[in-house]
Amino acid sequence: MQAVQLDVASLNTLRDGFRGRLVLPSDEEYDRARAVWNAIADRHPAIVARCAAVTDVVAALGFAREHGLPIAVRGGGHSVAGFSTCDAGMLIDLSGMRRLRVDPKARTAWVEGGALLEQLDQAAQAFGLACPVGVIGHTGVAGLTLGGGMARMQRMHGFTIENLISIDVVTANGEQVHASDDEHPDLFWGPSGCRGELRNRHGVRL
CATH class of the missing domain: 3.30.465.10 (Uridine Diphospho-n-acetylenolpyruvylglucosamine Reductase; domain 3)
Structure with missing residues (x-):
């Protein structure tokens, strides 16, 4: 799997106004952030967007669209087929949206x-x-x-x-x-x- 390079300027733009947290492969919490219930789906997204609000979801989708990244969405992370994670893409994590x-x-x-x-x-x-x-x-x-x-x-x-x-x-x-x-x-x-x-x-x- 080829690593995806995301430029710092684009990431900083995404961070502006993002209420949740963006997790990259270089971050200490990355392995925890990408983990799902089915360990067979051991995938490595390019970025994990831990959304705290709908505006975060909109921003994450826009970033993924602009950079041509595949998207996966995780709620509880229980997809047996592995739909709640992806390789080299944008993982939109909704675990911070539990109201x-x-x-x-x-x-x-x-x-x-x-x-x-x-x-x-x-x-x-x-x-x-x-x-x-x-x-x-x-x-x-x-x-x-x-x-x-x-x-x-x-x-x-x-x-x-x-x-x-x-x-x-x-x-x-x-x-x-x-x-x-x-x-x-x-x-x-x-x-x-x-x-x-x-x-x-x-x-x-x-």
Whole structure:
């Protein structure tokens, strides 16, 4: 694998206004930053963008597009197929974006792209509710959902993806889009059949 050379000026421009942290192969924390659950997917991204906000995601995508870097997005990092990492590209790490809100009246939850199942479970249980999600707590909610979602209570409530109400997406050109049955329905249709391939997601509403 050939190392990707990124010029200092471009990296400094990306750092300006970036709320999270950029991790390069020369950094001490690089091996921790690139690690995913499936150790077989031992890949070496050129840069890890540990995003803290949607604006970071937009900036990281713009940098990757400008420099021709392949992109991988990591929420919980549980992709068995290794979709949540890449070689010689931009790894957009959403683990710093784990906010969520439960609306007990509407019986819905809004979840950022890095949130984990255990967080959603705890938040829902506080209101006597439960979500049809998987059983491994450190799996990412977004990745599980967009992969279909083998779920507890599945026989009664279906797959996790069948309970998806809307999704907030950053498109490849950096546009932020809210998609649902009523808004951008063509984009909202995608997750139900794309398995792990619809990327750059930063929030889901169940």
